[in-house]
Ligand SMILES: [Zn+2]
């Protein structure tokens with residue numbers, strides 16, 4: 631299975647689109663504006679969406695993706711998320727004011743089927759398995775672990791320091807790739823703490839607990855903080871660990 635990065639920015643346009651990854655051909659991880667990088671045909675191939683939380687940079691394209699399925703008679707979407715996230719989608723997006731309520735239309739099989747998950751729950755994928763991971767954000771959130779045939783990728787979603795997340799990663803022997811948000815540089819550690827995001831000083835001690843062979847991908851960086859944040863990460867990272875900014879178009883093989 632491959633993971634294709636369609637968007638990994640904290641802020642649309644700096645650079646590119648907001649969080650959305652394609653796992654295989656039929657599964658999206660989050661549905662930010664990065665989803666608009668897919669062709670209509672590729673959008674119709676998507677069967678399920680694994681959401682991390684309700685913020686619009688992670689789910690804002692979902693109503694438009696559902697509309698592509700509704701307009702072309704596609705298979706519709708199974709959307710997996712915490713109950714609180716699904717409740718937010720029902721109340722604030724698919725409410726017949728912001729957008730048609732595709733969670734009830736058509737009645738016999740709606741275009742959007744909301745499926746609640748809890749931390750630890752698994753979702754079978756065509757070529758692997760996803761498991762919900764704990765996260766600590768300003769709204770209820772989760773991360774996702776994606777087990778491929780040979781390799782395993784962890785995605786933090788939006789999260790401040792969440793020790794259970796890092797403990798679970800340390801207990802995953804097949805782990806090869808971690809996509810971790812680091813939104814702010816250490817100068818803005820206060821904003822990071824207030825908003826449930828990471829800064830380098832919080833992340834760096836956690837990296838020592840991972841095998842040095844794990845490849846770390848940094849996503850969701852604030853456009854103003856990017857240079858300082860990057861210097862702080864590179865100065866403090868464990869020797870030998872490969873750390874890269876997550877860029878649109880990147881393909882990660884699992
Ligand atoms: Zn968020």
Ligand SMILES: [Zn+2]
Nearest residue numbers: 685687688788
């Ligand atoms: Zn975000």
